[in-house]
Amino acid sequence: MTTFLLIIIYLAFISLGLPDSLLGAAWPVMQSDFGAPIETAGYLFMTIAGGTILSSLVSGKVLKRFGTGKVTFVSVLMTACALLGFYFAPSIIWLFLCAIPLGMGAGAVDSGLNDYVATHYKAHHMSWLHCFWGVGATLGPVIMAQYISNQNWGKGYLTISGLQFILVVILLFTLPLWNKVNSHITINKEPEEPKGISFKENAEKVRPLQMNGVKLALASFFFYCAVEATVGLWGSSFLVNVKGLTAATAAEWVSFYYAGITIGRLMTGFVTFKMSNQVLIRMGQIIALTGAILLVLPLPSFFSVAGFIVVGLGLAPIFPCMLHETPARFGEKHSQAIMGYQMAVAYTGSTFMPPLFGFIASHTTVALFPICTVIFVIAMVLSSEKLNRVLKKKLLINNKNKSSTAI
Known part of the structure; x- marks a missing residue:
């Protein structure tokens, strides 16, 4: 029963990834059809991510009231309807209207499922969970490429919408499963002491944002999503306008980027048995x-x-390793709230940084895309490494205080 629920969660993350890569892949053709300036894609992306930020911020209260199963069902339903709206949209204004529920459908379910897996499952499940997001994100441009080669991007959105509605039906009939699993599941581990704050402090009324290292963790998520979203949104435009590729070929090449994420997360799931999250995060940053x-x-x-x-x-x-570290870094008591903040800040990076680059590119050149990517990666590395130093220093102080108390 628990395994079957995990399969449902994996399917939900495929649906979460499917729409994420569509706009960037289709935009070179959509821009021509609507007669819109190039930076409009950034504003659409900002609208989608803005909805996700709002739903992420309220996800803690919503999840506690309605439960992860119901929130996942409603969120996927909103996403399916929004994608259908993209297919029927007669103008750019309608795209913006549909972008709002598309974003809101992602935020709460993303936070809820991430916290659920981080709390109840081991690290390899988190990596494989986001591997399935990569499956969806990889399939998105592949499916869209088949249609934009015939100048019919709308049917790409229609196809993805149909896949989402299939998952909606599956989620509807499996809603009772969530309550059954939650009533039987047990966490066979003692409460872990978070790395950034003492267990005694954690028991007190400490606001999550005031905890040691939380803001640096948020910065790491911000710049990670800035990189991931900027590459996904503007990669096709860079290949078309700078490298001279056709729109269909560019979409296929960007799908290789998402395939790299997908395959990498599949392998990471096995590597987590041998390496810590911290080592995997650092290695990933160097490779990126x-x-x-x-x-x-x-x-x-x-x-x-x-x-x-x-x-x-x-x-x-x-991303999955940073998420899985959340309860260990800051304690399970605050993990759901901090997870919501992390997702909100992560989507803030997705919201503002790609449009910022779009604005810069429209006034200069899209050839700056690789340089912008390098800057975002470096910023992510710096914030992540500083967080490691802060947590390590705090842990040493806590251990020293424990030794003094024991004596």
Whole structure:
């Protein structure tokens, strides 16, 4: 029963990934059809992510009131309806209206499922969970590429909407399963002491944002999503306008980026048995930086697809490992609230940074895309490493205080 529920959660994350890569893949054709300026894609992306931020911030209260199962069902239903709206949209204004429920459908379910898996399952399940997000994100451009080659991007959205409605039906009939599993599940572990604050402090009324290292963790999530979203949204435009590829070929190449994330997370799930989350995060950041530098270098177009794949492989372990570290870093008592904050800040990075680059590109050139990617990766590395130092220092102080008390 618990395994079957995990399969349902994996399917939900496929549905979460499917829409995320569609706009970037289809935009070179959508822009022409609607006669819109290039930066409009950034504003649409901002609207989607804005809805996600709002739903992430209220996710804690919503999940406690209605439960993860019902929230997941309603969220996927909203996403399916919004994608159907993209298919019927007669103008850019309608795209913006549909973008709101598309974003809101993602936020609460994302926070809820991440916290559920981080609390109840081991690290490899978190990596595989986000691997299934990558499956959806990879399939999105592949499906869309089949339609935009015939200048019919709308049917791409219609197809993805149909897949979402199938999952809605599955979630509807499996709603009773959530209560059954929650009533039987037991966590066979003692409460872990968080790395950034003493267990005694954790028991007191400490606000999550005031806890040691939380703001640095939020910064890491911000810049991670800035990288992931910017590459996904503007990768096709960079390949079309700078490398001279066709829109269909560019969409397929960007799908390799998401494939890199997917395959990387599949492998990470096995590697977590041997390596800690902290080591995997650091390794992923180094690989992502290598891929971003590969995009910067003035090499033939073929090396661009290699750069996208390497960036994807590098990003693969970072997000799920950071999420899974949340209860260990800050304690299970605050993990759900902090998870909501992390998702909200992560989507803030998705909201503002890709449109910011779109604004810069519209006034300069989209050729700055690789340089922007490198800057975001470096910022992520710096905030993550500083967080590690803060938590390590606090842990040493806590251990020293425990020793003094024992004596």
